[in-house]
Amino acid sequence: MAENIIGASNEDDVGIKEQDRLLPIANVGRIMKQIVPPNAKISKEAKETMQECVSEFIGFVTSEASQKCRKERRKTVTGDDICWALATLGFDNYEAPLKRYLHKFRELEGEKAANQMKATGHDYKQEEEEDEQYPLKFSLIGRNQQ
């Protein structure tokens, strides 16, 4: 089912960039629905506009975070950088809940990585990022580190 492109069925189609630069309209619409009353309606155009706004938001915040990394001569944009950028750009009420969320994620990740190492000696995180090299702190490749 084509979300934004008439006739497109293959997400791998090189010519169709739309699906790459926007979040899926169904997901965006679902989040919007959680806000409005149950009997409210949301026009398709409003969802499309929201898709565009979210992509712009991601780009806007990522740019700010990436500039900070460049200034500090770091190569990798981290979750902390995103939190910092959000606060800097005025989204300071996002910062605390996101930091809690990130903290929880890191806790779980630490446990999982430890379990993975014990089990296979393989750095599971390499499955998440296809084309990136890992900064040293994530390189938990089991080389007799125990």
Place this chain on the structure above:
Amino acid sequence: MRQAGSYSGILMSGKTGPHLLPLARIKKIMKKSGDGVKMISGESPIVFSKACEMFIGELTQRSWMVTMQGKRRTLNKEDVASAVMATDLFDFLLNLVSEDTFKSS
């Protein structure tokens, strides 16, 4: 010891669990933001998925208030544009929504 189920729910790339937005797509959008963004930690898209939820929530809430002021029950794109224009925080969206409104007229 945490259970594998709830943990993999948090980590799975957009398939299941608490993420409402696909992480791989978020990552693609981040990379296109320019400024030579090359390396992104695995946790960044996860932070963004939450941040985007909050952002969509806030903008939707403000848009809906405009809809209600107009005594309507359908949130339309002009409501989103109005909310953007009325909120300093969303100044970075001004060009986007005015282009949008322009397209339809």
